[in-house]
Amino acid sequence: MQLCQVYADARRAGARIYAYNIGFTDAATIEWNGAYGIFVDVSRPRDWRQLSWQLAHEVGHCATGCTHKLSSPYDLIARHEYKADRWAITRYLGVEALRRAMAAGCTEPWQLAEYFDLPQSAVEQALHYWVDCRGVDFNALPEDGPAPADDAGSLWADAGGGWDAAGQDAEGSQAAAPCEEI
Numbered sequence: 630m631q632l633c634q635v636y637a638d639a640r641r642a643g644a645r646i647y648a649y650n651i652g653f654t655d656a657a658t659i660e661w662n663g664a665y666g667i668f669v670d671v672s673r674p675r676d677w678r679q680l681s682w683q684l685a686h687e688v689g690h691c692a693t694g695c696t697h698k699l700s701s702p703y704d705l706i707a708r709h710e711y712k713a714d715r716w717a718i719t720r721y722l723g724v725e726a727l728r729r730a731m732a733a734g735c736t737e738p739w740q741l742a743e744y745f746d747l748p749q750s751a752v753e754q755a756l757h758y759w760v761d762c763r764g765v766d767f768n769a770l771p772e773d774g775p776a777p778a779d780d781a782g783s784l785w786a787d788a789g790g791g792w793d794a795a796g797q798d799a800e801g802s803q804a805a806a807p808c809e810e811i
Contacts, residue, residue, distance in 0.1 A: 630721045630745050632677065635684045638720070639667060642691035646684070655679075658687045660696040667691070678742070682751040685721055689713030692720075714754065721745070722755035724765055731767060 639646055644658070644665035651657060651670040659666045667687045669680070690696055693716050695709035722745065735744045738756065742749040759765040 630681055630685070630747055632681050632684070634721075635681060635688060639684070639688045639691065642688055644688060644691040656683045656687050658690040658696055660691075660694075665691040665696075678746055678748045678751075682717070682747050685717040686713050689716035689720075692716050715758065717751075718755045718758050722747070722752065724759055727755070727759065728767065 636646065642665065643663070644667050646667045646669060648671045649668040650672050651668055654670065655673050655675065656667060656669045659668065667684065669684065669687075675683075690709065690713045693709075693712045695712045697705055697709050726745075727741065730741055730744045733744070735741045738749050738752045741752045741756075745752065760767070
């Protein structure tokens with residue numbers, strides 16, 4: 630995964646990225662009137678792989694519209710975090726991309742992490758999602774059956790909210806689809 634791809638996806642989602650000393654977390658996304666700001670605490674030590682995956686997750690908040698108040702119930706926060714993770718996984722670590730990496734000889738999580746230039750924890754999270762949550766069998770050949778539609782080439786694939794390949798909703802709006810509140 631290239632960091633420039635994440636920045637391009639952030640722009641497409643209507644987000645701006647700022648370096649800011651947050652102090653309590655690595656990064657945070659704020660939505661204000663349909664615009665997004667992703668704040669990254671550059672004072673917290675990390676490598677480029679971790680930064681790339683953190684930004685991918687934050688762009689997931691923008692693409693899915695899943696932002697919340699700090700005082701939101703924990704179950705709502707957990708659902709929004711899950712949706713942002715799911716978006717990042719389907720965008721950057723989709724089934725077909727993982728199969729291509731495996732076909733190139735990368736079969737261990739650490740090898741896949743090097744291949745995608747991401748933290749091993751991100752690859753492990755993606756493998757858990759695809760294998761345990763979606764039932765993908767990476768040992769089966771793709772011709773053995775339909776794979777989940779994850780790598781359709783759309784930034785907004787599986788992001789929820791009825792986005793098309795151009796990143797627009799049914800009304801032609803470029804704004805992110807909001808998550809439902811409970």
